[in-house]
Amino acid sequence: MKQNYIHVPSVKTPQIDxxxxxxxxxxxxxxxxxxxxxxFRSLITTMSLVLAVSFLSFVNVSTDVANSxxxxxxxxxxxxxxxxxxxxxxxxxxxxxxxxxxxxVILSLLVCVVGIxxxxxxxxxxxxxxxxxxxxxxxxxxxILRLFLIEAGMQGLAGASIGAFAGGFFSLLxxxxxxxxxxxxxxxxxxxxLSVFLAIVIGCSLSLLGVLYPAILxxxxxxxxxxxxxx
Amino acid sequence: xxxxxKIVRVSKVTKTFQLGKVEVQALKGVDLEIxxxxxxxxxxxxxxxxxxxxxxxxxxxxxxxxKVFIDEVDIAQLDAYELAWLRCxxxxxxxxxxxxxxxxxxxxxxxxxxxxxxxxxxxxxxxxIQLLKLVGLGDRFQHKPFELSGGQQQRVAVARAxxxxxxxxxxxxxxxNLDLTTGAEIITLLKRLSQERQVTVISATHDIKxxxxxxQVVWIRDGRIEKIEDREELSISVGQVDIKG
Ligand SMILES: Nc1ncnc2c1ncn2[C@@H]1O[C@H](COP(=O)(O)OP(=O)(O)OP(=O)(O)O)[C@@H](O)[C@H]1O
Ligand SMILES: [Mg+2]
Numbered sequence: 001m002k003q004n005y006i007h008v009p010s011v012k013t014p015q016i017d018x019x020x021x022x023x024x025x026x027x028x029x030x031x032x033x034x035x036x037x038x039x040f041r042s043l044i045t046t047m048s049l050v051l052a053v054s055f056l057s058f059v060n061v062s063t064d065v066a067n068s069x070x071x072x073x074x075x076x077x078x079x080x081x082x083x084x085x086x087x088x089x090x091x092x093x094x095x096x097x098x099x100x101x102x103x104x105v106i107l108s109l110l111v112c113v114v115g116i117x118x119x120x121x122x123x124x125x126x127x128x129x130x131x132x133x134x135x136x137x138x139x140x141x142x143x144i145l146r147l148f149l150i151e152a153g154m155q156g157l158a159g160a161s162i163g164a165f166a167g168g169f170f171s172l173l174x175x176x177x178x179x180x181x182x183x184x185x186x187x188x189x190x191x192x193x194l195s196v197f198l199a200i201v202i203g204c205s206l207s208l209l210g211v212l213y214p215a216i217l218x219x220x221x222x223x224x225x226x227x228x229x230x231x
Numbered sequence: 232x233x234x235x236x237k238i239v240r241v242s243k244v245t246k247t248f249q250l251g252k253v254e255v256q257a258l259k260g261v262d263l264e265i266x267x268x269x270x271x272x273x274x275x276x277x278x279x280x281x282x283x284x285x286x287x288x289x290x291x292x293x294x295x296x297x298k299v300f301i302d303e304v305d306i307a308q309l310d311a312y313e314l315a316w317l318r319c320x321x322x323x324x325x326x327x328x329x330x331x332x333x334x335x336x337x338x339x340x341x342x343x344x345x346x347x348x349x350x351x352x353x354x355x356x357x358x359x360i361q362l363l364k365l366v367g368l369g370d371r372f373q374h375k376p377f378e379l380s381g382g383q384q385q386r387v388a389v390a391r392a393x394x395x396x397x398x399x400x401x402x403x404x405x406x407x408n409l410d411l412t413t414g415a416e417i418i419t420l421l422k423r424l425s426q427e428r429q430v431t432v433i434s435a436t437h438d439i440k441x442x443x444x445x446x447q448v449v450w451i452r453d454g455r456i457e458k459i460e461d462r463e464e465l466s467i468s469v470g471q472v473d474i475k476g
Contacts, residue, residue, distance in 0.1 A: 020315045020347045030335075037334040133330045136291065137344040137391070138319020140311065223318075224292040227326070 022143045031150040045119040046159035052112035053160045056105050057167030057199035059097050064191040065175040066095045084178050116210025124218045132226020141219040148215035152207045160203020164196045235266035238431050244297035246283050257283040259454035270425045273435040275451035281435035285403045319347050323392025325402035329384040331376040337387045338372035344394040362390040382413035402434040
C-alpha cells in the first residue's frame, strides 16, 4: 500500500490533509483580477449580451408601458397606441408583444449565446497554457470550471444589468417621445422593475449557458496538452 | 550516501504517440531509479524523448505501458484528487517557457500552489516573500511577469516550484530560453537548493553546464537509456563533449 511520505525540512508547513482546495473567496479574487487584466476581451464577450438583453428589456418594458396606457381607458390614447403599431382591438384590455417581436428577441438571444460560446472558446484557447500550469500546480478540474463560471457570472451580471437598464431607459424615453408625459405618469413601476429584473436573470443565465461548454473543455484538458499548446 | 531511498522508479515505460496513421514511439522501454536528494540531468539529442519521460515522471501524462513509482507509489493507481495532490505537494515543475501565469504578480504565482495546498492566505504570502527572497527577487514580488526578464521569470518559477516543499523538482530545459550567464545562475540556484533542502532535482537539458553540478547524468537516445553515469565518471565524457561541441 501507500507508504508515508517522508517530510522534507521546510520553512514552515502547517499540518495539512491530503487534499487540494481553492477557497471560494480566492476563486472570486482570481476571477475578478482576470476580468480586470483582460478587460477588453471581456468587454467584447459582454457586448453582445448587453445588446441582446437591452433589446429584450426594451420590448418587455414597452409592453408594460403600453399596458398601463391602455388601462387609462382613454380613447385618444388607444388611438395613439394603434397608430404607433400596437395591435389593439376594441375589446382588448391588455397588449402583448407581437409574435414578430418575440421572434426577433428570441433570435437575438440565440445569436448572443452563440457569440458568447465563440468568444469563450477563444478565451479558453488563449488560456491553454495558464490552465495547464494551474493543473501542474495541483488544480482540480472543478477549480478551473469554477473560475470560468464565476467569470461568466460576473460578466453576465454586469453586462445584463447594463443592458436591462439601458433597454428599460430607452423604452421609457421612446414612450415619452411618442405619447407625451402621460406615458411616464401612468407607468406601473413594479411591472417595469420586474421586466428589468427578468432581463437581468435571463442575461446571466445566457452568459453561464454560453460558457458551459468552453469551461468543461478547459477543465477536462490534460496538463500536457495544455502545456504543449503553441500559439 | 549511506542510505538511499528511491524517490522515483521508472519501470519498463514505453510511450507511443498516434499521429494519424503513423505511430511514433517516443519511449521504447525505460528503466530508471533515482535516489532521493540527488541532482540528476537527463541528456540527449532533440527528439530523444526527454520531455516525454519528464511528463511521465511528473504524472502529467500516462505511459502506454510500464509503471512509474513516486516514493514507491504507483502513480497510475492514483485518482484525480490524489494526482492533483501529488502535483501540488510532492513535485515542483519548472519549464523551458517559464509558464508563469501572466495575469498574476510574481507573489501571486508563488502563493497559488500554497493556497491549493490549503494554507491560509497570510501564511502563504509570508512564505511566498521568503521564497522570492531566497531566489533573489526580494524586491520584485508585486511585479507582473511581463515586467520581469526571462531569468527573473525563471526564478519566480523556481520559487513557485518550491512553494509546498516538494520532494522532487522536475525541470524540463530550465535554461533553454536563457542566455549563458543567466542559465548558469539558475543552475547554481537549483544546485544550492538541492543541497540545502535535500530536494531531488531532475532536469532534462541540452546544457553542458548542467553536467558540472549533476550527481548523475542519464543519457537518453532514441527513446532508450544509453548510459547512466555517476559524478566520478563524468569528467571524462564532459571533456569529450566539450571537444565535440
Ligand atoms: N504529443 C505528441 N504527439 C506525437 N508525437 C510526439 C508528441 N510528443 C512528442 N512526440 C514525439 O516523441 C519524440 C520525443 O519527443 P520529446 O518531446 O520527448 O523529445 P525531447 O527529447 O524533449 O526533445 P527536445 O530536446 O527537442 O525538447 C519526438 O519524436 C516527438 O516527435
Ligand atoms: Mg523537450
